[in-house]
Amino acid sequence: QVQLVESGGGLVQAGGSLRLSCATSGRTNPRYPMAWFRQAPEKEREFVAGISSSGGSTRYADSVKGRFTISRDNAKNTVYLQMNSLKPEDTAVYYCAADPDFRPLHTMVVESMDYWGKGTLVTVSS
DSSP, rough: OOEEEEOOOEEEETTEEEEEEEEEEEEEOOOOEEEEEEEESSSEEEEEEEEEESSSOOOOOOOTTTTEEEEEETTTEEEEEEOSSSSSOOOOOEEEOOOOTOOOOOOOOOGGGGOOOOEEEEEEEO
16 A cells, blocks of 8 residues: 655745645555646546656646646655646645556546545635
8 A cells, every 4th residue: 555645735826836745655665657636626636647657758637738747756755746837727635646557647537546645735826
């Protein structure tokens, strides 16, 4: 089992930036494909960005392309989401998730992820 702990959320003005971190841990700490999802109030949880085990491949939702960057530092067992040019519609709880089945990045959906963090709130003011 993998434990995921997000951090880095907070309040930021539109146009600003935040970097979210997802610290991973476990008995053997396998390096699974990872993703960030987000959920705004009264909305479905949606895919934001995904990254392969090695970090060599990434995928982004159209809504964040060019603004967000997902990365990972496997030596530190940490996955990051750099969020730039933030918009009020980016306001949501952001969740880190892991896929132990090593599915291709383009198949990442909520139902495919087996491990989830508790989430970190990002609020973007207009």
